[in-house]
Amino acid sequence: MLNSPQLKSNPSLLVFLPLFYTVWSDAVLTPSEIATIEGLINSQQWLSKQEQDFLLTQLNPSSPPSANELISWREEIKKGADQTEGKTLVDIGFKLVSLHNKGIVPESVFQAKPALINIEATLGFISHEAAFNFQSGTRDTVTQQQITQHTFDVDALTKILDGKNEAIIHKVKTVIADPEFNYVDPGDINTYREKVLQWCHLLADQGFGAMAYPKEYGGQDDMASYFAIMETLSYHDLSLVIKFGVQFGLWGMSVYFLGTEKHHKKYLKDIGSLELPGCFAMTETHHGSNVKGIETTATYDPSTKTIVINTPHVYARKEYIGNAACHGQMATVFAKLIVDGKDYGVSAVVVPLRDKNGKTLPGITIEDCGRKMGLNGVDNGKIEFRNVVVPLENLLDRYTGITDDGKFTSTISSDNRRFFTMLGTLVGGRIGIPRAGLSASKSGLTIAIKYGDQRKQFGPEAAAEVPILNYRTHQRRLMPLLANAYALHFSLQYLTERFLKRSEKEMQEIEALAAGLKSFTTWNATATLQECRECCGGKGYLSENRIDDLKNDTDVFTTFEGDNTVLMQLVAKSRLTEFKQEFGHMNLFGILNYVADQAKTSITELNPITVRNTDEEHLLDPEFQLHAFKYRERDILTSAAKRLKRHIDSGMDSFDAFNVSQHHLVQVSFAYIERLVLEKFIEQVNNTKNEGCKAILKKLCDLFALSQIDKNKGWYLEQGYMEGVKTKAIRKLVNQLCWEVRQEAVPLVNAFAIPESCLAAPIVVNGK
């Protein structure tokens, strides 16, 4: 076209060039659209018949311009585009005409403007953007402009997160940043396990292992710091954390809480220094969640005053036992205590497994569990006992003893209550694990958010590429999870404090709280790390960027220390008693009656204006948010109680009734935990003095609250608690909050203050 005689004789034909180029380079015209353009051309009086015919040949689908022709058109158009401020194809066309016509656009051509504009609209071009394609560097969208802002003091926020544990957290970070703690490749399991053991020794040397033990046994009597150590170590290798927890938490604490002074004297110091590596041998192949059903026996032999530990069959072997495959020299073994032929239920006995040289002792057979999805630095094993004899003093006898005359004795008469009391002493694990899982989530979020802030991909036509964290879907994927991480941080702090200051009376509540938060937090960790992996694309799949290990190492957190689904059932049953002080298994029906009765009066009338209120002020009001959460909690709980009662009243076996209601009961627990997490987050916001920190925490709290409501909107709509206009307004506000939080996302993950040596991911630490 450009070299055609027609154009040479009438440069005004150039007014069509931008339109023709766009049509050929991008769109495929339908016959009716071609007819529209033909109509335009034929209607232009200033064109000769010959010129009209020429222009029409340029639109013939069977003879398109060549690739080179298109490129030369484009170059020509760019000249015009660069010299005009106009944005439409017509503006550029006029400039082209003027450039080739001594600066003049003939009046006749100029009068064609409305018709040309009309064609652009008919073809569906966005007129005011048409020029971007030819004017490089001029386009500036809101999406491109979004960048990281700093509105708060990162160090101040870190101090709020660390709280009273600041000093020990700092110390642990210093230790694990030492080059001795450089990560190892998990491929060779043996090397990895030995390295993890060596790390544990270094930590024990720092006094971290014995931290929670009494001072007389080398400890500091400081359980708060022990939890902070676990949490901080979890920024590093998770195998290390679990090995550490098995040794000093499970093995040590079982001796400490289930044993008496003689055991403390004999073992605790060596456990705390890692002189005496040991195991916590509870789970069996056929009995995991149902601990009560374990089949290993501990039979008292009065003639020798010894206890005989035996594994009755291969599926009663202890399985998944950490420290068992390689390093454990002793174990707290959970077994049914048999005295005088009678089964007194689950008790705990210290049983030697290996001598100091690591040789397995007679009667003990240990098999390696082999490679796992993660945590391959921990040596899990299966243990079989063939009539292994230990002295009576090895019975951990805080709750179960045998008298000199060979009689069973206990301070707790009921088997049931003794069992739950024993297990209750081990609740600490259900605090340590979610805190570890949360740390892993924070690492994942730090990596994914920093990467998303740097990584650019796609962008507006003819403009720079955009950081992927500026995309709304990317924000929707990561920002609510960032809010969750902050929310759970404060809840787990609350749980820890409740546990540290616990009284006997509060134990049932604290156990339910721990079980619920353990489940909620570890599921959240799995979801968070999965999302972080995907959000980092191929880079997230490379092991060097750490999300692989973070995800796979923490994956079992939803299973161990109590399977999450089973725990959520327990939490629900515990919640059913919130109206009563205490309860046992058998009088649950009474509680159901009571709850169902209460329900008749406890649900308040809904205000017809509130259910439609979409004011931002209202939606961001903590009072509204908390009311929504509490309403849901109470309503689901009472409806579960009524449903169970209805089934049982109708003659259904209570076991079936609970089974039919399982899904409902899980919701009871979720609603409870979600309410608690929001409540604690709101308290934290209110108690924060630093204004910058308070503002960003309020924003995160809003995002947590509203994204939970959005997630549960089906329920709220079903109940009539909200109408569609309101749930839509909430969704919109969640998107808006994601957009706002994204601007502070990098400072927010910086406030986690995870050591660079722990993050280690080259995509973040090395910049790309």
Added chain:
Amino acid sequence: MLNSPQLKSNPSLLVFLPLFYTVWSDAVLTPSEIATIEGLINSQQWLSKQEQDFLLTQLNPSSPPSANELISWREEIKKGADQTEGKTLVDIGFKLVSLHNKGIVPESVFQAKPALINIEATLGFISHEAAFNFQSGTRDTVTQQQITQHTFDVDALTKILDGKNEAIIHKVKTVIADPEFNYVDPGDINTYREKVLQWCHLLADQGFGAMAYPKEYGGQDDMASYFAIMETLSYHDLSLVIKFGVQFGLWGMSVYFLGTEKHHKKYLKDIGSLELPGCFAMTETHHGSNVKGIETTATYDPSTKTIVINTPHVYARKEYIGNAACHGQMATVFAKLIVDGKDYGVSAVVVPLRDKNGKTLPGITIEDCGRKMGLNGVDNGKIEFRNVVVPLENLLDRYTGITDDGKFTSTISSDNRRFFTMLGTLVGGRIGIPRAGLSASKSGLTIAIKYGDQRKQFGPEAAAEVPILNYRTHQRRLMPLLANAYALHFSLQYLTERFLKRSEKEMQEIEALAAGLKSFTTWNATATLQECRECCGGKGYLSENRIDDLKNDTDVFTTFEGDNTVLMQLVAKSRLTEFKQEFGHMNLFGILNYVADQAKTSITELNPITVRNTDEEHLLDPEFQLHAFKYRERDILTSAAKRLKRHIDSGMDSFDAFNVSQHHLVQVSFAYIERLVLEKFIEQVNNTKNEGCKAILKKLCDLFALSQIDKNKGWYLEQGYMEGVKTKAIRKLVNQLCWEVRQEAVPLVNAFAIPESCLAAPIVVNGK
């Protein structure tokens, strides 16, 4: 109590024993409850004052019975319980009295029955279950009874699934069941990679690699079988599948589809036989999803008629390239083609990387990507080119050529269209990958469901433990995923057929379908395998049980062959054109106008009776189900179009408008894919002749349809398409369908007919 003189003199006191035992062994009484029991005792005229006092001492919280005493009470009670059919504690009490009183219950005691029953109720005991605790083996709940049923012919269902590919599927299964294909430990990457290469050679020897190539180059011209091979291999090691796919799919098909006869003659035979291992070098560190932005250059040198391949900077290296780190001898390299100083956009050039001995050629630098989350049997690498010179004939010139006089030439003038046409030829990968992901999901489901059917944990008080698959939560976790697997199977078959019979005109639709199904299926695979892992508890975490590898190997499926989130945006944009035949980028606005206009008339009025209809017959009617899916699809699509138009009309940059609507657009794609999947599943049910198979497929189809509606209930309620009564009824029906499908779950996974040697998981294959 048992040996007390009071009891000896008045055996009727035994009527209280079951009550007292239950109270002590289980419940904790509140003061008011103790007062209630005291009231009962004091009101009994047949008790002497002394006896009353004695009984009251037995309730003193400060002096509970000892553990041994409780056990002896229990033994005593069991004697009574075993001799009565009665179920309440009172029934057992009367029996005890009678046993100790020469078969007689004194009339005075008998008259206390209503008061005693009343106490049981007051304390909240479930009277008719009270005796279960003492009568072992008598309790029989519905939950315990549920077992696997066989209502259909498993082989017939397998035939339906395999369809026309039965023979090749059988052949592949036979080959991979050979001991040569025993799994290897992924710990040592080098050993693993060599083993995978060796497996690929064995498969190539079977003619599997060349299957889709023309007969003249050693193939069978059979693309359908090629897909079936990929799918079946995916029951085995996923590294093998990807290595296989890289060699024969990506490398081979790029030569086949982007090259011309000279390339086919030169390379295809050796590619199909694995004589010539090669790579598909498209992705760069800085450009993954945005392929158009790649920076590698292929510059034509007219003086030597050669092409110079160059990597301009380190972030423009080819990354994640399969076969690159070790085995690839050549690569299809995607680069910007520069001719005479002009950039003609992305083209593909065959570039040698290594000589026959595996030595890297001059100018080529390859770095190993190292350990990954999974697929460690594939040798991914980064490739850098330093002015590597190849002859012009290496340009794959089906779409882009250079003439003898050094001019660029193409059958497609527009850069844009040429780019998308080239990429479109590679759509096969977006069919192979979801089919592979679905196979992995089927393996995971087979393992988790068979394990759940065998694994027992917990049970009613004093009764046998229950298979965990009988628990409602477990069913809710796995059964909808089983339904998804079946649903997606038929959709992917449909997609494959559409692809095999494709015409040029249908390509845009098929590409959108492939992109959408790829995303949906691979996300579903990630979710399925995560759930399977958790449902198998600790056993699921052990690598030997395979879910580890299945999950980690397929995790990147959501990223490669197009990041799922990016693909879903593309699908949505494509869906916006469903009203028009064809469109380009620039005239999208016209389409938005059109869709928004159409919307005004297309949404039908909702029937006020239907929105509340909870009849099972209605909910299971495919017409209702499909209407709900279609309504959602259409409504979300038109509202997205209206929203985009509103933003652009208001002057928002279209890039920002699309960004603001991203989340909405993803929903457009989900709604489209979900509708399509349901539609194809319903068709399959209708076309199934075998009655047994038809019935179970109908049940799975219902479960798929209703669990999707349940998942989206927030949307349906928001739109007023359903009221709360209906969504509640649907939830209930989903639970019921889960319960019913569970009974056939084992036969249903058996119908996948996955070779035992592939499943390999000891928890399933060896029974426990």
